[in-house]
Amino acid sequence: MSSRPTIDVRTLFAVRGESEFEEAALNVFRFQAACCAPYATYLDLLGVAPDEVRHIGDIPFLPVELFKTHRVYCGPGEPQKVFTSSSTTGQTPARHFVADLSIYEEAFTRAFEMFYGRPEDVSVFALLPSYLEREGSSLIYMADRLIRQGRGGGFYLHDHERLLHDLRACPGPKILLGVSYALWDLAETHPGALPDTVVMETGGMKGRRREMPREAFHAMLGEAFGVQAIHSEYGMAELMSQAYSSGRGLFRTPPWMRVLTRDLHDPFAPAAPGRPGGVNIVDLANLYSCSFLQTQDLGTVYEDGSFRIHGRISGSEIRGCNLLVQE
Template structure:
């Protein structure tokens, strides 16, 4: 069994167990870092440039790869011929230069997605129908979000209506038909959408109400990056609840990204009263810390900084990922998301990219 296969098995066992002690997490994370430094050239180069000895380092010492690296290089431990799927970022703010996340196997990704969605999205509920305001994965096969939505639909056996296309926007008539069919059948329905997809639907229906059956829920993800308008989360949740005839607490935010294999969710269904929108809980196999934007060093809990992720499910890419999202992390590990880092690209991320690619003008597209 290869090192990659062994790590996949260890991570899936940790996911199935549903809990990880800090020591157990650190052990897998450091083994992952050593494997990836040897097998993923950009990550190995970053570790060397930062002078990190992975035989002695702690998890906090391991440098995190900026998400922009996924745009400029192939971030994978395996050759392209072994790819079973490549997820790509939307590219809304950088033209055609899109980040790429190759996968040699999807088994660990699927295990992670399902294991955390069940208690966060579906506690006490097995919805029979889904309305998906995301692109159909049969048409857009490189979207990690569409893949995840289809995974939920397949594993829960939901009948599904995909009602959003990149060219035509939301198919309001299809949503209305699906809602009417769900009402007639009395079938709890799961709406799976981006924030922008919900905004388009709300604009299209105006003051009309698409009453969903009791116990229906909504998962909403993403923001309005690159869009001409933005709706605050509290307003979006209130308008969605009114339009669909559901309680606001039954709207749950998801926080994920192409460069990760794990997702975070607002713990609204687990708390009474539900937490305000914008606070997300990671699964046990994902650690989130706020990092100093200048040095990229991990900050004490409660501090604000840019989000650093250690995702054990990222076996064949890089498990240590640095983003530009501005967050704070409390003692429990819950993440408060404030948006993107203010101002220009943080100096720490810029320097990390220079360690990898030199002068920014010499970077090429992802290979």
């Protein structure tokens, strides 16, 4: 019996540039093609021989829906944690089996530092009621660790008065991280300037509010809170990494993550540059699940690697982490 291949996850976080990323992605692909049973079966059904894949553009992306029906896992032992997606009534949540929580912690800490500086220098105030009210949220795990590392902040379920009092009393840079409908509620009931504060939405109306084009939603929040730009976080339970937007809905990824788009009529063909398509994600930090995911989000990727999310592909399930529909 051949020995199980191994990859040092530290080398994945150290990738820089396209050539290093492609080499790392191909190594991870071969590892997961050998060790992740659902992905290996998917490749076999497609007639793809892993040894013949020479370029990142030839790597098939696993439909993210399989995280609902299969154990997409290739860790060296039993998982330390199972993250689950939010879901509406009657839907099956996705399950992400996490072999090593330190990998997730390194991924979100490194990405946060890249975009916002050291967690030790920032206070995070989390307004995430729908996530706090269920088990298994990767977003809550991330926010909790960032709060613990930071200078202050905390979780606020529905106590808007205490949130705003603590937020305004806290010195230094702050982030107000909120699910979209909760930020809307706060803007309506308690408008007022939030000095030295980054307002960041994570998407998700979850049927609590009518959908609104992103630009209009951000303009409303910006006016209510006296900030020039609304930041956004793009992530999901099936990913270990997150992308961030510092305004106008334009997201950027950390170096070990890429977003690509596929043709809406041919899931195995890339979308034309600068044209909307189905979103595919490469997340090398997903080492022990699957790093190559085909989502049901609709997006546009630009030449510099930045991207926008326009909503869900028509006819796909509405997910709890769905971003706002943009006209």
